[in-house]
Structure formats: structure tokens, C-alpha cells
Amino acid sequence: MRERWRAVGMLALALFVVNVVARLIIRFGFDADDTAAADRVTLGMFVTLGLILASVAFVWSRHRPxxxxxxxxxxxxxxxxxxxxxxGPLLVGKSPFGDGAGTFFAQIWLYAAASGIGVLLGYLLAVALGLDHRSQRLKRYAETKAAKPRKPVRR
Structure with a gap:
């Protein structure tokens, strides 16, 4: 059980670090008025989050239900x-609600969309390749049933 929560904590930390790195790049790499560059970095952050979660979903779906x-x-x-x-906003010297409620809730929806798409793509790839846990169990079941000879019925 401890290993399970350690993996969850490490995944959460990795996702948070991606966000902090993106915030620091926006803060120190670009001017405050350059919103196009900030949008590109934010898009890259969401793509990175999606790829991390897709790979985690692919790997974890192979071994667990x-x-x-x-x-x-x-x-x-x-x-x-x-x-x-x-x-995250506090680490770069901003308030979590400093940009208004619209930005705050937009972060929630964008984060949920990027993570949901990433997890879904990773899992669907594992299912399509037949490498997910359920497909592997069904494959082993079919192999064991095919390997045993059929017992004749006595009357």
C-alpha cells in the first residue's frame, strides 16, 4: 500500500514540477506584456502534462485493473x-486569484481537459494493442482453456 501512494505522490509532484517550470519560464523568459509567448509555453505545458499522463496510463494499465x-x-x-x-502562483510572486475568477476556473477546465485526454489516449493505446490488464487476463484464460483437453461426460 505504501508503494502505491508513493507512486501517486511522485506523479502528482512531477505534474506540479512541470507547471512550476512553465511558470518560471514565463516569468523570467518573457516580458509581462508578451501574452503570445506565455500562451505558447502554457500550451507546451499542457501537452507535456498530457504526454506524461498518457505514458503513465499506458504503463499502469498493463499491470493493474x-x-x-x-x-x-x-x-x-x-x-x-x-x-x-x-x-504555483505563489512561487512566482502572484496571487492565486490575482487574475480573476475567469482565469482561475479556466485553469481548472484546461488542466482537466489536458489530463483527461492524456489518460484516455494512453489507455486506449494499451487497449488497441491488447496490452491492457483485462486483455492480458482474457488471453491467459483462453490459452489455459485451449491447453486442457476436454473431459468426456460419463453417463
Whole structure:
């Protein structure tokens, strides 16, 4: 159980670090008036989050049932989202609600969309390749049933 929560914590930390790096690049790399550059860095951050979550979903779906790893990924995304919303702005000298309620809620929806798309793509790739946990179990079941000879019925 401890290993399971360690993996969730490490995933949440990795997602938060991606956000902090993007915030620092925007803060120190560009002018405050250059919103186009900030938008490009933000888009890159969301793509990176999606790719990380796609790879985690692909790997975790190979070894564990979807209900188990799905709850772990959802917990990690929730923790990372809370850290991103409330701690991330403080690290670059801003207030979490400084840009207004619209920006605050837009962050939530964009983060949820990027993470949801990433997890879905990773899982669907594993299913399409037949490498997910359920497909592997069905494959092993079919192999064991085909390997045993059929017993004749006595009357």
C-alpha cells in the first residue's frame, strides 16, 4: 500500500514540477506584456502534462485493473491541480486569484481537459494493442482453456 501512494505522490509532484517550470519560464523568459509567448509555453505545458499522463496510463494499465490505477491517477491529478492552483502562483510572486475568477476556473477546465485526454489516449493505446490488464487476463484464460483437453461426460 505504501508503494502505491508513493507512486501517486511522485506523479502528482512531477505534474506540479512541470507547471512550476512553465511558470518560471514565463516569468523570467518573457516580458509581462508578451501574452503570445506565455500562451505558447502554457500550451507546451499542457501537452507535456498530457504526454506524461498518457505514458503513465499506458504503463499502469498493463499491470493493474483500470479501476485501481484510474483512482490513483485521479488522486494524483487532484493533488497536482490543487498545488498548481494555490501554490504555483505563489512561487512566482502572484496571487492565486490575482487574475480573476475567469482565469482561475479556466485553469481548472484546461488542466482537466489536458489530463483527461492524456489518460484516455494512453489507455486506449494499451487497449488497441491488447496490452491492457483485462486483455492480458482474457488471453491467459483462453490459452489455459485451449491447453486442457476436454473431459468426456460419463453417463
Amino acid at each position: 483500470a479501476a485501481e490505477w484510474g483512482a490513483d491517477v485521479a488522486a494524483a491529478i487532484g493533488v497536482a491541480l490543487a498545488l498548481t492552483l494555490f501554490v
